[in-house]
Amino acid sequence: MSEIANTIFSPELADRFDKLVTIYPLKRSALVPMLLYAQDEVGYVSDAVVAELAERLDLLELDVRNVLSYYSMLRTKPAGRYNVQVCTNISCMLRGGYEILDHCKHTLGIGHKETTKDGVFSLEEVECIGACCWAPAIQVNYDFHENLTPAKVDVLFKMYRDGKGKDEK
Amino acid sequence: MADVKFIVDGKQLTAPAGTLLIDACKSSGIEIPAFCYYPGLSLQAACRMCVVRIEKMPKLQTACTTPVTEGMVVATETPEIAQARKATLQLLLGNHPLDCPVCDAGGECELQDMTFKYGAADSFYAEPKNHREEQKWSPVVYFDRPRCILCYRCVRMCGEGMDVFALGIQNRGSSSVIAPNIPAELSPDHLAHVDCEQCGMCIDACPVGALTSGTYRYKTRPWEMNHVGTVCTHCGDGCKTTLGVRSTSDGSEIVRGDNRDKSGINGDFLCNKGRYAFDFANNENRITQPLVRQPNGELKPVSWEVALDYVGKELRQRRDARGGKSIGVIGSNRITNEEAYLLQKFARTVLGTNNIDHHRTADYVSFAQALAGQKDRTASLRDTLTAPAILIVGGDPTIQAPGTAWNIRTNVRNNRGRLYVANSAEIKLRRQAKSFLRLAPFGYSAFASYLAGNAASASEAATDINALSTFRDTIKAEEKLLILIGSELRGQDLKALIDFGLTIPGAKFALISDYANSRGAADMGLLPDMLPGYTPLAGNTTFAEYDTPSAPGLDLLEIFEAAGKGELSALYVVGSNPVTRYGIDPESLKDTFVVVQEMFLTETAALADVILPAANLYEKSGSVTNSYGDLQLVKKAGDRAGVRSDFEMIVRIADKMGANMQALVPFGKGTRADMGQSRGAQSGEADRHSVWLTANNLEPKLSPFDPFAILDEIQRLVPGYNLLRLQLLSGNDQHLQPAAPAPLVQVGSRRDLVLPANDSLFTSGTLGRYSTMLSDLQHNESLRPPTGLTQIETAAD
Ligand code: SF4
Ligand code: SF4
Ligand code: SF4
Ligand code: FES
Ligand code: FES
Numbered sequence: 001m002s003e004i005a006n007t008i009f010s011p012e013l014a015d016r017f018d019k020l021v022t023i024y025p026l027k028r029s030a031l032v033p034m035l036l037y038a039q040d041e042v043g044y045v046s047d048a049v050v051a052e053l054a055e056r057l058d059l060l061e062l063d064v065r066n067v068l069s070y071y072s073m074l075r076t077k078p079a080g081r082y083n084v085q086v087c088t089n090i091s092c093m094l095r096g097g098y099e100i101l102d103h104c105k106h107t108l109g110i111g112h113k114e115t116t117k118d119g120v121f122s123l124e125e126v127e128c129i130g131a132c133c134w135a136p137a138i139q140v141n142y143d144f145h146e147n148l149t150p151a152k153v154d155v156l157f158k159m160y161r162d163g164k165g166k167d168e169k
Numbered sequence: 170m171a172d173v174k175f176i177v178d179g180k181q182l183t184a185p186a187g188t189l190l191i192d193a194c195k196s197s198g199i200e201i202p203a204f205c206y207y208p209g210l211s212l213q214a215a216c217r218m219c220v221v222r223i224e225k226m227p228k229l230q231t232a233c234t235t236p237v238t239e240g241m242v243v244a245t246e247t248p249e250i251a252q253a254r255k256a257t258l259q260l261l262l263g264n265h266p267l268d269c270p271v272c273d274a275g276g277e278c279e280l281q282d283m284t285f286k287y288g289a290a291d292s293f294y295a296e297p298k299n300h301r302e303e304q305k306w307s308p309v310v311y312f313d314r315p316r317c318i319l320c321y322r323c324v325r326m327c328g329e330g331m332d333v334f335a336l337g338i339q340n341r342g343s344s345s346v347i348a349p350n351i352p353a354e355l356s357p358d359h360l361a362h363v364d365c366e367q368c369g370m371c372i373d374a375c376p377v378g379a380l381t382s383g384t385y386r387y388k389t390r391p392w393e394m395n396h397v398g399t400v401c402t403h404c405g406d407g408c409k410t411t412l413g414v415r416s417t418s419d420g421s422e423i424v425r426g427d428n429r430d431k432s433g434i435n436g437d438f439l440c441n442k443g444r445y446a447f448d449f450a451n452n453e454n455r456i457t458q459p460l461v462r463q464p465n466g467e468l469k470p471v472s473w474e475v476a477l478d479y480v481g482k483e484l485r486q487r488r489d490a491r492g493g494k495s496i497g498v499i500g501s502n503r504i505t506n507e508e509a510y511l512l513q514k515f516a517r518t519v520l521g522t523n524n525i526d527h528h529r530t531a532d533y534v535s536f537a538q539a540l541a542g543q544k545d546r547t548a549s550l551r552d553t554l555t556a557p558a559i560l561i562v563g564g565d566p567t568i569q570a571p572g573t574a575w576n577i578r579t580n581v582r583n584n585r586g587r588l589y590v591a592n593s594a595e596i597k598l599r600r601q602a603k604s605f606l607r608l609a610p611f612g613y614s615a616f617a618s619y620l621a622g623n624a625a626s627a628s629e630a631a632t633d634i635n636a637l638s639t640f641r642d643t644i645k646a647e648e649k650l651l652i653l654i655g656s657e658l659r660g661q662d663l664k665a666l667i668d669f670g671l672t673i674p675g676a677k678f679a680l681i682s683d684y685a686n687s688r689g690a691a692d693m694g695l696l697p698d699m700l701p702g703y704t705p706l707a708g709n710t711t712f713a714e715y716d717t718p719s720a721p722g723l724d725l726l727e728i729f730e731a732a733g734k735g736e737l738s739a740l741y742v743v744g745s746n747p748v749t750r751y752g753i754d755p756e757s758l759k760d761t762f763v764v765v766q767e768m769f770l771t772e773t774a775a776l777a778d779v780i781l782p783a784a785n786l787y788e789k790s791g792s793v794t795n796s797y798g799d800l801q802l803v804k805k806a807g808d809r810a811g812v813r814s815d816f817e818m819i820v821r822i823a824d825k826m827g828a829n830m831q832a833l834v835p836f837g838k839g840t841r842a843d844m845g846q847s848r849g850a851q852s853g854e855a856d857r858h859s860v861w862l863t864a865n866n867l868e869p870k871l872s873p874f875d876p877f878a879i880l881d882e883i884q885r886l887v888p889g890y891n892l893l894r895l896q897l898l899s900g901n902d903q904h905l906q907p908a909a910p911a912p913l914v915q916v917g918s919r920r921d922l923v924l925p926a927n928d929s930l931f932t933s934g935t936l937g938r939y940s941t942m943l944s945d946l947q948h949n950e951s952l953r954p955p956t957g958l959t960q961i962e963t964a965a966d
Contacts, residue, residue, distance in 0.1 A: 047355060062337040062350040069339035069348075 004056060008048050013041050021056055028057050031067055035074055044078045072126070080115045080122035082160050084108075085139040088125055091132035096149075100136050101125055103150040107157060120161060140165065175241035184237050191219055191232040194245065201245055202254065202283050204376050205320040206233035209437065209583055210329055213321045217257045218283065221245045229253055251287055258289035264299050264343060266315045274378030276391040280318060281377075299343060306349050306363040308945035309383040309445055310372065317379035319345055323371035330437075332578055332600060335365035347379075357952075364953055366930055367946055368571070369444040373428060373437070384445045384942055385425045389415055397806035398430060398900050400793055401443040402503055402786035403933045405530075405682040406550060406572035407795030409433020409902070410443050412787060412806040419457075420808035423447045423787060434550040434799055434902045436579070440571035441946065442933055447787060449939040450807050455768050456782040457811030468780065473813070480779050481825020483762050484520065487738040488826075493521025493718065497728035497737055500527040500695035501744030501815070502684035503936075505791025505803055507876035508815045509686065509693035510701060510883050511834065512743055515819050518715050519828040520741075523697050523706065523722025524731075528750055529923045531682035531796070532659035533691035537703040537909035539667040540678065548651050548677040549904035550797045554580050556651035556677075558587040560644050562666060563613055564655025564681050567597040568930055570796065573653070573681065574598055589644055591616060592655075606631060606640040613657045617665040649675035656682060656925045679797045683926035684934070685786060689794035692889070692907065697722035702888035703909035711886060714857065724922055726751065733757035742766070743815050744783060746935055748773040750924065764822075766815055769939055782812040785936075789814040791876040792897060799902045800892055817874050824873075834873045835882055861885045 003021075007014045016037065020030045031053065038049045045068055054061045068074050086104055088097040105111055108121050115122040131137035134146030138153075143166045145156055159165055170185040177194055184193035191201050192208065204216035212234050220229035224242040229250065232243075244250070261280065269275045284290055301314040321338065324347065328334040339348040349363040356362055372380040394413035401408045409432070413425030426447050428439040459476030460468040471479075488496060498516040500509055509527075516525040540546055553559065553576040566574040574597075580586035581601040590602040593612055599605035608616055608631050615629035620641055631637045644650060652670045654663065663680070670676040682688055694701035698721035700712050706719055723731055725747060731737045733754070739762040747753060749772040758776050765777040774780050786793070787807045794800050813821075823833050831837060835858045862869055862881060870878035883890050889908035896903045926934055931946040938944075 060334055060350065062334065062348070065348065065352065066337040066339055070341045 004052060008052055009038065009041060013037060017056060028059055028063070031057055031059070031064065032071070035064075035068060035071075039074060044075045046076075075113075078115070078119075081120050082140050082165060083122050083124065085124045085126040085129065087127070087129045087131070087135070087137050087139075089128035089132075091128070091135040092137060095135040097136040099150065100138065100148055100153060103153055104138075107154065121157070173237055173239040173241075175237050175239065175243065177243045178245055182237075186238070187236050189233060190221065190235045190237050190241075190243065193237045194232065194243075199245055201232045202279075202286075203233055204279060204283075204318060205322060207322050207325065207374055209579060210322070210325040213325065216261075216318070216320055218254055220250060220253050220257075222247060222250060254283070255287040255289045258284055258287055259292060259294075261318045262289065262292055263294040263296070264315065265318070266298065266300070268313075268316060268378065271387065272313075272316065272378035273381045273386050274316075274375075278378060279376035301346075304361055305383075306361060307365070307367055307383075308949050309367050309369060309441065309942065310363055310365075311381045311383060311386055312347065312349075313379050313381065314346055316377050317347055318377055319347075320376060322374040322376065323347060323380055326370045326374040327365065329582060330575070330578070331366060331368055331370055332597070333365045333368075335363045336371060366567075366571075367441040367949075368439070369441055370438065373439070373444075382425075382445065383945075384448065385413075388424050389413070394424060395421075395806075396427075396429070397804050399787065399804040399806055400685065400801045401426075401439070402685045402936065403442040403446060404440075404570055404572070404928075405684055405687050405796035406435065406570045407685060407793060407799060407801055407902075408435035408439055408443050408572045409801065409900075410439055412447060414806050419810040421806075422451055423807045432901075434795070434801075435572045436554065436576065438572055438575040440575075441930065442571075442937075442943070445942040446933060446936065446940040447807075448942050449768070449936045450785055450787055450809070452769070452939040452941070454770070454939060455809065455812070456770060456774075456780060457809060458782060460777075460780040462778045476779055476781060477818075477821050477825050480764050480781075480822050481827075483778075484739055484741070484764075484822065485826045487762060488520055491738045494524070494722075495731075495736060495738040496520045496522045496524060497723060497731065497740045498522065498525040499725060499728070499740070499742045499745050499747055500525065500690055502528060502530065502682075502687045502690050503786055504686060504690075504744050504815050505786070505789065505793055505876060506686065506689040506693050506800075506883060507791040507879040508743070508819070509690050509695050510887070511816060511819050511879050513694045513696075513701065514715065514833060515823055515828075516741075517700075517717040519823050519826060519833065521718060523718050523720065524728055525695055525722060526697055526725035526728065526922070527690045527695040528725070528745055528747065529691065530684060530687045530926050531656040531680050532663055532921075532923050533680060533682070533688060533907075534696065534699060534703060535660050535663045536654075536667070536678070536680045537907040539664040540907065541909045543671070544906070546671070546677055547798050547904070547906050548653075548679045549799050549902070550576065550679075550795060551799075551902070551904075552651055552677060552679075552797075553577050553653070555584065556580065556586060557584075557649050558589070558644075558647040559651045559653060560589045560591070560647075561598065561653045562591045562616070562655060563593075563657035564653065565592070565594070565596040565598075566653070566681065569655075569683060569926075569928070570681050571930070577601065587647070589640065591640065604640060604643060606636055607633070613655075614662045617658060617662040617669070620669040621665040622669075645673065647673065650677075652676055652678050654678065654680045656680075656923055659921050659923050682796045683928060685795075686793040688796050688798060689792075692794055692798075692887070692905075693883070697724045697727075701883070701886065702890065703907060704888060711888065724920065726920075726922065729753050729757055732761045735760050737761045739764070742773055742777075743819075744768075746771040746773045748776060766818055768812070769935060771935055781818050783818070784809065784812045784814045788812070789816065789876075791816070792880065794905065798889075798905045798907065800890075800897060800905050801902045802897050802900055804900075816876050816879075820873050830873050834875075834878050836870045836873045836875060836878045838869050858882065858885065 003018045021027050039045050050061050050064045054064045086101045110123050112125050129139050136148050137146045170187050172183045173186045174183050182197050201219050203219045205213040214231045214234045219232040221232045222244040223230050303313045324336045327336045335350045337348050349361050351362040353359050353361045372382050394415050397412050401410045411427045411429045412423045414421050415424050426444045458470040461471045463469050500512050588602045589604050590599045591606040593608040593610050612630045615626040618626040619630045627634050650673050704711050742765045755776050763777045764779045765774045766781045766783040767774040790805050791803050931943050
């Protein structure tokens with residue numbers, strides 16, 4: 001049973017949150033992991049998510065927004081089914097990261113933090129995703145793609161559009 | 170803590186260990202620049218302006234977070250430090266607009282001063298500035314985001330200082346932005362807003378012009394105003410405020426309420442009323458000409474001479490024909506002590522009546538009587554900041570006395586003061602309390618009696634009897650307890666609570682009332698049965714030189730009852746609206762000659778035969794006494810052509826009645842019988858006032874319109890008002906103790922005439938009704954579901 005009546009989360013996640021708030025010396029320390037889990041389940045951090053997390057942690061909604069807005073991986077608007085995150089940090093930049101980004105923008109017809117009209121893709125320019133050895137790299141949801149060229153990106157996009165991508169949502 | 174020795178810029182200094190370097194330097198006259206540091210709030214170390222070089226430390230250190238230690242050697246101004254500060258300023262200016270020529274803060278901006286000092290005006294940044302439009306967060310709080318230097322002072326002020334937490338910080342790096350608690354996406358008008366107490370403390374703390382106030386923004390520049398330090402006219406805390414004044418075609422207009430010298434009893438604080446609600450004075454509905462009712466029932470503007478002649482003639486005739494007993498006088502909670510004193514003296518000695526009263530918002534008579542004969546048992550507002558333990562019984566300081574609430578929060582936060590709250594409602598200050606006792610509705614009487622030892626009252630006082638007894642034991646164990654009492658406790662109950670408190674050796678008391686000079690009105694004897702200083706009429710020797718009727722007069726309600734019975738020939742009302750406040754039937758006054766001194770056409774003024782346009786507390790000089798008994802000087806700031814002070818009007822009416830002016834206002838030389846002066850002060854026939862003046866090195870005042878002539882008499886005669894002139898005239902507060910003689914009347918045998926004002930954060934009696942800013946705030950509040958922070962109620966008086 002969730003600690004919160006009418007929780008907006010699945011029973012599993014609600015249970016997880018009930019536990020999470022108990023394991024830190026300060027309740028509010030659970031905020032960042034909770035935001036991430038909530039985003040994974042709901043797709044983005046909605047106003048309802050903010051309200052429920054504030055209630056769970058005895059925080060003001062303003063506090064939740066303060067933290068939420070600090071982290072660029074947390075979003076307050078729904079993303080597409082596949083969230084394409086293009087790294088342009090130093091290694092990727094040196095190996096054509098910006099070319100990849102421009103190509104994505106061009107092919108998908110959207111810019112940074114935007115979503116295609118059909119809701120399939122959204123695009124984000126991000127800092128290092130820890131795949132420097134195989135730069136340039138992108139991350140689609142939780143899935144990594146490395147050593148890219150614009151042509152390889154086209155193949156990837158087709159694969160996702162055909163519903164053959166790995167990290168489906 | 171023990172003192173440590175350290176060296177700053179070659180000077181040997183000492184300070185208690187643990188003092189922050191920045192504070193230690195400041196108290197020795199060495200100023201270290203700071204943007205984010207704000208004394209009393211938590212440390213932020215966000216701006217790096219305060220960097221200094223400390224020997225044996227590898228890098229520059231922030232003086233705002235470094236406690237002084239023994240042997241520390243510090244340099245606060247070297248080329249290296251200047252360079253570091255300059256670089257910090259350049260970074261800040263990277264995103265700062267060139268707004269100084271129009272910005273409210275221009276001329277009193279810390280960023281401007283520092284840029285000037287460190288010469289950081291050149292910018293090396295070619296990037297476009299991060300611009301966003303200004304935002305109106307509420308009728309009084311505006312945010313100009315590009316001017317913000319992200320010092321977090323406002324965030325801490327609102328959270329820690331106000332316990333409101335309406336401001337936060339969002340995003341990161343150079344796109345960080347201060348955000349209010351209602352984001353645009355959740356707001357019906359899609360604009361961000363603050364849902365808060367609207368105190369403006371964030372604006373006050375902002376070192377730059379990023380937060381600005383709705384009343385003042387873009388109106389004038391700091392150097393174009395005169396700045397007058399005086400006392401706020403709203404609640405009973407009596408905060409010190411600095412009014413910015415500018416001349417206009419018909420007087421001088423107040424354009425800003427501010428707390429710039431921070432030396433007052435309110436420390437850093439001013440609430441929204443003190444800061445914004447001076448605008449009633451500029452309201453266009455003010456009466457600026459005397460009005461006299463004509464036979465056809467209309468009010469017609471007449472000259473002062475005509476109006477005063479008429480009032481003098483009518484009052485004299487009615488007194489002579491039907492006796493002083495047939496005249497009633499109602500005074501104000503918002504006039505000066507001098508005016509209140511003069512009014513009762515006028516009533517008693519010129520009109521010949523004790524029928525004088527005022528709208529009482531707390532039972533000061535019982536308070537003084539319960540403390541009769543005690544010494545050092547009353548608290549000053551300053552004590553709320555330092556008392557190790559405070560008990561609040563009844564009342565809700567957050568709303569009724571915001572300055573008190575501020576002091577208490579600061580005390581709990583910074584001095585670990587222990588707060589105990591007993592209330593029948595969940596007042597906001599319970600959040601700071603060590604222990605909160607929820608009393609039963611109307612349980613104050615039973616609670617007082619329980620504390621006084623009557624165990625049988627327990628069940629009536631609170632539902633949780635165990636909590637009740639633990640609470641009592643805890644407060645009894647406190648040694649230096651400050652007991653703040655709400656207006657719910659009156660008469661016998663008040664006495665029972667004070668009697669209990671007196672069993673605690675170090676306990677001190679204060680009774681909270683609602684208006685700027687409610688306490689002064691009672692102290693000055695606007696009471697039918699008490700002379701000034703709670704001196705009983707019977708057996709009075711203190712005021713022997715007055716020729717006052719010895720029988721108690723009618724109280725406020727009895728005055729109107731007498732009017733209803735056709736027994737009141739005249740009613741003289743000074744700055745009060747009893748008709749609405751007490752729900753008086755206008756019919757009852759139809760046979761009474763009514764004179765009202767007012768700023769506005771209130772329900773009471775509308776019934777008057779003569780309305781005399783009055784100046785308000787911001788437009789006159791004198792003194793006021795706050796709820797606690799702290800006396801402060803009121804200075805004239807604003808001015809409005811056409812109006813007169815109540816003091817002047819009383820004097821002139823007395824003159825028109827043919828009164829002996831020197832007996833009423835001791836001005837000039839030889840004010841009384843001078844026959845026995847050569848035989849010394851004790852002869853009884855001597856000019857006592859003049860003898861007293863000489864003994865106190867004071868000169869006789871030359872004008873009957875000089876309030877200080879009456880202040881002399883107050884000081885000479887009123888028990889408890891043995892004030893210090895220097896303290897008063899230098900604009901400092903001083904605590905006075907009531908010195909009521911032991912009660913002759915049994916406490917509580919009198920009728921309970923206390924009627925709390927019930928003002929919310931955004932109302933203030935009559936003044937609030939004519940303050941555009943407070944009306945806007947009430948409207949603003951009504952746009953949202955109630956948060957419990959505030960409540961809307963419109964009060965009269
Ligand atoms: S006006 Fe007062 S309560 Fe409102 S945001 Fe500013 S500091 Fe907070
Ligand atoms: S608005 Fe003012 S007080 Fe608040 S962070 Fe910005 S500069 Fe500081
Ligand atoms: S707390 Fe009271 S006295 Fe102080 S500014 Fe507010 S209304 Fe005025
Ligand atoms: S720089 Fe792109 S993955 Fe590290
Ligand atoms: S004042 Fe010390 S870092 Fe801001």
